[in-house]
Amino acid sequence: MAALERSLKTEAVVLRHNDMGEADRLLTLFSRDAGIIRAVAKGTRRIHSKKAGHLEPFTRVSLMLARTHDLWLVTQAVAIDLFLPLRDDLVLTGEAAYVLELVDRFSYEEGENRNLYNLLVETLERLSRGDPVFTAVHYFELHMLDYVGFRPQLFNCVHCHEEIKPQDQYFSAAQGGAVCPKCGELVADARPITMDALKYLRNFQRTAYTRLIQAVPSAQVEREVEAILQYYNAFLLERRLNTPRFLDEVRKNRAAG
Numbered sequence: 001m002a003a004l005e006r007s008l009k010t011e012a013v014v015l016r017h018n019d020m021g022e023a024d025r026l027l028t029l030f031s032r033d034a035g036i037i038r039a040v041a042k043g044t045r046r047i048h049s050k051k052a053g054h055l056e057p058f059t060r061v062s063l064m065l066a067r068t069h070d071l072w073l074v075t076q077a078v079a080i081d082l083f084l085p086l087r088d089d090l091v092l093t094g095e096a097a098y099v100l101e102l103v104d105r106f107s108y109e110e111g112e113n114r115n116l117y118n119l120l121v122e123t124l125e126r127l128s129r130g131d132p133v134f135t136a137v138h139y140f141e142l143h144m145l146d147y148v149g150f151r152p153q154l155f156n157c158v159h160c161h162e163e164i165k166p167q168d169q170y171f172s173a174a175q176g177g178a179v180c181p182k183c184g185e186l187v188a189d190a191r192p193i194t195m196d197a198l199k200y201l202r203n204f205q206r207t208a209y210t211r212l213i214q215a216v217p218s219a220q221v222e223r224e225v226e227a228i229l230q231y232y233n234a235f236l237l238e239r240r241l242n243t244p245r246f247l248d249e250v251r252k253n254r255a256a257g
């Protein structure tokens with residue numbers, strides 16, 4: 001057996017797992033102390049494996065990991081919270097899966113983000129206990145954007161920097177926030193946003209969660225907030241995914257030149 005190079009005791013939320021070989025699983029974990037970690041759980045696909053139930057997606061788990069060469073192995077796993085209500089209700093399963101996917105796609109490997117970890121655990125608890133889904137999920141989204149460095153600017157126009165007035169505005173993903181009516185036509189990707197929807201986005205950024213869950217948005221505001229966040233996230237993820245490709249091009253050109 002190869003010598004262990006390192007070991008790590010941490011807790012984590014299981015984001016997903018993939019089958020590996022006959023009996024093993026490769027887990028993608030978001031850990032409290034090291035961000036995203038990929039780790040192998042040996043034998044967890046065998047029927048009698050004790051560890052298996054503790055390593056299903058959505059589970060918050062206390063872990064011992066050991067590193068051999070470039071691979072983490074799970075040596076111990078004890079569930080802290082299984083978040084069972086998230087497995088019993090299809091809507092909640094879908095919403096929780098969306099939250100986990102955002103964490104997965106917006107996080108760097110093995111970089112601690114304690115704020116994001118705590119927010120993730122709180123969000124799974126909120127969804128489990130039946131809090132309003134719209135508020136729990138989008139509160140998560142706005143604060144996650146903060147913690148990964150993409151907080152949208154919603155109080156001043158991102159183009160002319162003037163304070164946003166209480167009227168319908170625009171939103172630009174490329175510029176990263178609200179655009180005033182005067183600048184709306186000057187910013188290529190700006191799309192309209194009503195003042196009501198913008199107000200909700202702003203509240204998600206600055207109002208305490210306990211106060212937010214008392215507000216009930218209209219169906220139209222819900223749809224608008226969702227559409228804007230989807231547009232913004234898709235833009236950010238695409239740009240990020242493009243970065244390595246861009247670097248490859250630069251390296252290839254340099255090698256060729």
Ligand SMILES: [Zn+2]
Pocket residue numbers: 157158159160161162179180181182183184
């Ligand atoms: Zn402006």
